Amino acid sequence: MSDNPRVSRKPVIAGNWKMHGTAAEARRLAAGLRQRLAGKRGDREIVVAPPYTALGAVADELSGTPIEIGAQNVHWEARGAFTGEISAAMLLEIGCRWVIVGHSERRQLFGETDENVKRRARAAIAAGLAPIVCVGETLAERDANRTLEVVERQLRGALLDLGAADIRSLCIAYEPVWAIGTGRTATPEQAEEVHAEIRRVVADLVGDETSDRLRILYGGSVKPDNIDSLMKEPDIDGALVGGASLEVESFARIVEFRS
Ligand code: PGA
Numbered sequence: 001m002s003d004n005p006r007v008s009r010k011p012v013i014a015g016n017w018k019m020h021g022t023a024a025e026a027r028r029l030a031a032g033l034r035q036r037l038a039g040k041r042g043d044r045e046i047v048v049a050p051p052y053t054a055l056g057a058v059a060d061e062l063s064g065t066p067i068e069i070g071a072q073n074v075h076w077e078a079r080g081a082f083t084g085e086i087s088a089a090m091l092l093e094i095g096c097r098w099v100i101v102g103h104s105e106r107r108q109l110f111g112e113t114d115e116n117v118k119r120r121a122r123a124a125i126a127a128g129l130a131p132i133v134c135v136g137e138t139l140a141e142r143d144a145n146r147t148l149e150v151v152e153r154q155l156r157g158a159l160l161d162l163g164a165a166d167i168r169s170l171c172i173a174y175e176p177v178w179a180i181g182t183g184r185t186a187t188p189e190q191a192e193e194v195h196a197e198i199r200r201v202v203a204d205l206v207g208d209e210t211s212d213r214l215r216i217l218y219g220g221s222v223k224p225d226n227i228d229s230l231m232k233e234p235d236i237d238g239a240l241v242g243g244a245s246l247e248v249e250s251f252a253r254i255v256e257f258r259s
Contacts (some may be wrong), residue, residue: 009215011231012171012238013255014047014070014132015245016100017054026054030061037255040066044238046255047132048245052086056146061094070098073106074129076119083231086170088127099124100240102158104177113158121170123160131170131242132217133158135198139178147176148197152252155201164210170200171215174179181242188229188236191218192239195235224253231259 021029030048037046038156049070050058059069062175075085076100090207091099102117117133124131135154151174152167159167174194186194203211218230219240239257244250 076123136175175219192233
């Protein structure tokens with residue numbers, strides 16, 4: 001790890017709106033964020049990921065602001081008979097720069113695997129989108145002391161065959177499944193342990209230089225009252241925020257974390 005990692009790792013705060021908001025509702029939330037976060041310093045990246053149907057409205061509302069747009073998934077093919085799927089080019093055209101892949105809800109509820117998470121991440125990178133690749137263990141896996149093994153498997157599965165240049169364009173989000181939407185956040189120490197391990201695995205895959213620059217976000221019940229202590233940890237470089245990203249004040253306070 002570099003002596004002063006923060007110098008080279010700009011924090012990212014990303015809001016995952018999940019399946020919340022019609023286009024009109026999402027536009028109102030985006031307008032609130034625009035007003036509240038208008039003059040933000042450029043020392044942190046701010047991203048919101050609305051549902052697909054609201055991307056156009058939110059991109060329009062946030063154009064010219066420091067808040068960037070992400071999607072919640074992407075398909076690996078450029079086009080074709082894939083009912084219900086969305087391609088990277090479609091996301092770019094509508095104004096996305098980011099895309100979440102491998103979220104635990106996709107893995108658990110919609111059968112996504114390490115293999116297809118990798119394909120999604122690769123397609124996103126090839127198209128010029130920055131993927132946020134999610135990994136994280138279930139409660140049963142943590143209780144069985146398998147956290148690091150599971151996260152390492154997911155990470156190697158998603159990053160296998162990617163080169164250092166590809167990995168430089170993505171972020172990892174560590175999201176313990178037991179902390180998502182439960183109000184039960186990992187302690188900063190629990191999160192830091194896994195983040196440091198993620199950085200070690202990535203160093204093993206593509207070397208220290210790339211892993212030192214990799215931004216690793218924490219996700220799972222991030223709130224205004226726990227963001228500061230999470231961001232004090234040396235390997236936590238940002239947050240992927242679900243529930244607390246749906247209100248202007250709570251998301252803004254998370255963006256304004258003090259570390
Ligand atoms: P949460 O969701 O903040 O509501 O726990 C986080 C996520 O699923 O990305």
